[in-house]
Amino acid sequence: MVSATRSGAFYALTAYILWAVAPVYFKVMNDVSAPELLSHRIIWSFLLTLGLIFAFRRRAALMTALRSSRTRWNLLASTTLIGFNWGLFIWAVQSNYMLSASLGYYINPLMNILLGMIFFKDRLDKVRTVAALLCVAAVSFELIQFGRLPWVALMLATSFALYGLVRKKIGVDSFTGMALETGLLLPVAIGYLLFTTSATSNLSVNSWSVNALLFAAGPITMVPLMCFAAAANRISLTTLGFFQYIAPSGMFLLAVFVYGETLSPGKLVTFGLIWSALLLLTLDSLRTLNRNQSAKRKLKAANVAASPK
Numbered sequence: 001m002v003s004a005t006r007s008g009a010f011y012a013l014t015a016y017i018l019w020a021v022a023p024v025y026f027k028v029m030n031d032v033s034a035p036e037l038l039s040h041r042i043i044w045s046f047l048l049t050l051g052l053i054f055a056f057r058r059r060a061a062l063m064t065a066l067r068s069s070r071t072r073w074n075l076l077a078s079t080t081l082i083g084f085n086w087g088l089f090i091w092a093v094q095s096n097y098m099l100s101a102s103l104g105y106y107i108n109p110l111m112n113i114l115l116g117m118i119f120f121k122d123r124l125d126k127v128r129t130v131a132a133l134l135c136v137a138a139v140s141f142e143l144i145q146f147g148r149l150p151w152v153a154l155m156l157a158t159s160f161a162l163y164g165l166v167r168k169k170i171g172v173d174s175f176t177g178m179a180l181e182t183g184l185l186l187p188v189a190i191g192y193l194l195f196t197t198s199a200t201s202n203l204s205v206n207s208w209s210v211n212a213l214l215f216a217a218g219p220i221t222m223v224p225l226m227c228f229a230a231a232a233n234r235i236s237l238t239t240l241g242f243f244q245y246i247a248p249s250g251m252f253l254l255a256v257f258v259y260g261e262t263l264s265p266g267k268l269v270t271f272g273l274i275w276s277a278l279l280l281l282t283l284d285s286l287r288t289l290n291r292n293q294s295a296k297r298k299l300k301a302a303n304v305a306a307s308p309k
Contacts, residue, residue: 008234012243015227018220020250023101025220026093027259029213034091036198037217039189041086044218046182052222053179061176074170079181081163083188088156097152098255099267104156105248106274109241109281110135111161119165127284131277138273145266174229178222238289245278 029037053062065071092101110131116122124132142150167177193201203211231240252271255261 005235008231009239009243011227012231012235012240013246015224015231016243016246017250018224018227019247021254022220022224023093023098023251023254025216026090030094032200032214033196033198034087034094035192036196036201037090037214038083038087039192040214041090041217041221042083042182042185042189043193044215045221046179046186048218048222049175049179049182052226053175056175058173058175061173062179065170065172065176065180071170071172074166075177075180075184078163078166078170078177079184081159081166082181083185085156085159085163088152088159092152092156096259096261098251098259099261099263100150100152101156102248102251102255103150103271103274104153105160105251106245106271106278107135107153107157108160109244110274110277111157112164115161115165127280131280134273134277134280138270138277141266141273142270145269150270174225178225238285241285242282245282 026037032040053059065075089101092098113122113124113128113132117124139149139154142148170177172180200206200210200214203214206214231243256263
């Protein structure tokens with residue numbers, strides 16, 4: 001049990017660190033347009049995922065998902081959302097909006113709370129109410145201070161939260177879902193590469209180093225996803241949630257200290273409000289986790305005391 005927890009924490013840490021440094025790759029590939037890079041991400045992710053499904057003999061799950069009309073319709077929705085999210089993220093990183101991308105993934109847990117209220121009739125306790133109000137204050141401040149909504153952050157957060165909601169309804173494992181989603185996007189990706197006039201779209205005339213970097217879009221997508229799936233099988237979602245802020249924090253540090261994006265006082269206020277909201281949620285989750293563990297220990301002790309000697 002302890003070994004599984006430790007390995008789960010290691011896989012979670014690896015997944016979120018890889019997601020945190022992923023923008024470096026998209027910066028390195030700045031000469032390749034976002035749509036073209038997205039196309040390569042789709043193609044190589046599909047081929048890698050399909051290979052993993054056959055290697056681990058998960059074809060039955062894939063065929064079961066394909067036979068369900070409900071699953072197919074839901075997958076169409078999740079495919080649209082993840083394609084949009086990936087494309088916007090690549091564009092944001094390449095266009096020097098990495099701070100906005102970071103803000104979007106900080107907002108994502110708060111967006112999940114909102115969707116829980118809308119779709120699952122979840123009730124907000126005092127902590128989540130305050131956290132939600134802080135998020136609204138952050139967005140409102142951004143609008144007043146800069147005269148516009150933080151649309152990149154909001155669209156990234158909303159699309160990814162909706163994607164998670166749809167995937168939860170589908171109920172397929174991550175590899176099956178990714179294979180089907182990238183498979184649906186495959187004709188669009190191939191079509192784009194066939195008709196674009198980009199200098200790097202023709203793999204046969206590229207140098208091996210350029211093609212290797214384009215192929216790397218697949219592993220960069222799949223390796224953290226595999227680590228995340230391994231972590232989710234070993235530790236609770238509550239524990240996993242404590243790692244989720246590593247990725248946007250890494251993006252934030254890269255944006256400010258490596259790529260020189262300006263962190264104005266106004267932008268810092270926006271982040272401060274969101275960080276305050278997330279701190280409240282984290283402390284509340286820790287309190288709940290400690291309470292549950294204490295209750296389990298008391299129940300175990302009561303069972304031991306009640307057992308016949």
